Amino acid sequence: MFIEDYIKRNITAKERILNDKRLIENIGNAANAIITAYRNGNKVLTAGNGGSAADAQHIAGELVSKFYLNRHGLCAYALTTNSSIITAVSNDFGYENVFARQINGMGNRGDIFLCFSTSGNSANIINALEEAKNKGMVTIGLTGEKACEMDEKCNFLIKVPSDDTPQIQECHILIGHILCAITERELFK
Numbered sequence: 001m002f003i004e005d006y007i008k009r010n011i012t013a014k015e016r017i018l019n020d021k022r023l024i025e026n027i028g029n030a031a032n033a034i035i036t037a038y039r040n041g042n043k044v045l046t047a048g049n050g051g052s053a054a055d056a057q058h059i060a061g062e063l064v065s066k067f068y069l070n071r072h073g074l075c076a077y078a079l080t081t082n083s084s085i086i087t088a089v090s091n092d093f094g095y096e097n098v099f100a101r102q103i104n105g106m107g108n109r110g111d112i113f114l115c116f117s118t119s120g121n122s123a124n125i126i127n128a129l130e131e132a133k134n135k136g137m138v139t140i141g142l143t144g145e146k147a148c149e150m151d152e153k154c155n156f157l158i159k160v161p162s163d164d165t166p167q168i169q170e171c172h173i174l175i176g177h178i179l180c181a182i183t184e185r186e187l188f189k
Contacts, residue, residue, distance in 0.1 A: 048116035109136030120148025
């Protein structure tokens with residue numbers, strides 16, 4: 001019974017996304033922003049904490065390697081992967097600046113900052129969004145349905161209609177895959 005109920009909750013969350021035309025449009029607009037960035041020679045930087053860090057790494061991997069098509073790699077970096085940078089910045093500037101400092105060093109006008117936060121209130125994500133804005137980057141945030149600090153910080157905010165952390169994360173990877181599929185399809189038809 002637990003397994004069936006868990007799967008049903010997952011399906012319900014995804015049906016809520018499917019039935020929210022504004023949310024579907026926002027996902028499409030975020031994909032178009034990524035496509036525009038790549039067409040202009042820009043890159044995608046991703047970040048998150050915990051399971052969201054894994055999602056950020058996963059999506060960066062899909063962009064660099066491939067999704068469906070055997071094509072050349074797209075420039076994407078997960079800001080969660082370099083332990084020397086993470087520990088140096090955390091030690092010298094505080095963990096709340098671990099992503100902002102990397103964006104300060106690597107981000108350029110027109111780049112994409114794609115971030116994942118189930119709560120939408122992670123200090124290191126909020127600080128990174130502010131730094132990305134200062135750098136003239138386009139920000140795409142994925143979070144849950146509750147009001148949060150990310151609500152006012154993203155050019156494109158994709159709020160999964162759930163307050164259940166695992167359900168939010170499972171929807172985030174679905175949306176991340178959609179972003180990859182649309183990007184790949186448009187750039188490598």
